[in-house]
Amino acid sequence: MSEDDCIFCQIVDGDIPSRTVFEDDTAMAFLDANPLAPGHTLVIPKEHYETLEETPEDVAAHVFGVLHRLNTAVEHAVDADATTVAFNNGEAAGQEVPHLHGHIIPRFEGDGGRPIHAVAGERPDLSDEELDEIAEEIHNQR
Ligand code: AMP
Ligand code: ZN
Numbered sequence: 001m002s003e004d005d006c007i008f009c010q011i012v013d014g015d016i017p018s019r020t021v022f023e024d025d026t027a028m029a030f031l032d033a034n035p036l037a038p039g040h041t042l043v044i045p046k047e048h049y050e051t052l053e054e055t056p057e058d059v060a061a062h063v064f065g066v067l068h069r070l071n072t073a074v075e076h077a078v079d080a081d082a083t084t085v086a087f088n089n090g091e092a093a094g095q096e097v098p099h100l101h102g103h104i105i106p107r108f109e110g111d112g113g114r115p116i117h118a119v120a121g122e123r124p125d126l127s128d129e130e131l132d133e134i135a136e137e138i139h140n141q142r
Contacts, residue, residue: 003048008099012046021073026059027066032103036113039078039106043067050098052089067102080106086116094119 003009010016011030018030021041032040043066049055055063071083084105088095107113126134 006048006099007097008044008101009048012044022066022070024066026062029066029070037078037080037106037108037111039074039080039104041070041074041104042101043070043104044099044101049100051095051100052087055100063100063102067104071104074104074106078106081109082107084113084116086119 007016011018012028018033020028020030022029022043025046027043027045029041029043032042043063045055045059045063047059049059052060067085071085074080075083084107085102086105087100087102089100091098105113
């Protein structure tokens with residue numbers, strides 16, 4: 001998908017309407033059009049980056065700052081008991097709109113939702129050696 005076809009770029013440009021709850025030079029936040037809970041909010045960088053890997057660190061940090069600030073505002077606005085804050089980062093993780101966005105999903109006692117542990121498949125059975133190797137590989141990739 002090119003940036004011209006990107007729904008969220010069109011929201012940034014004002015070509016598609018949104019219920020915007022925050023905007024500055026770098027980021028924007030608006031209500032999800034198909035909310036999983038009242039107050040479900042998306043926070044995006046205004047520039048088109050598909051995933052966290054593509055997003056420069058300063059932009060990602062700014063987006064996270066907005067998530068942090070709005071998280072409290074959203075919780076208070078809908079009197080939520082908690083929130084799930086998450087990114088579907090890449091198609092294999094379920095990302096449908098290929099423009100980076102963080103979800104703030106209000107959560108309520110007994111809402112029947114699941115914790116973030118429920119999003120992946122079955123837990124792998126990893127030996128201590130495999131865990132050591134993975135930790136070293138991640139450390140070396142930094
Ligand atoms: P994801 O699966 O993480 O890519 O989530 C995409 C989210 O964008 C979904 O929760 C959709 O409901 C939401 N969405 C799609 N189109 C719009 C739109 N025009 N305005 C607001 N939210 C949208
Ligand atoms: Zn875009």
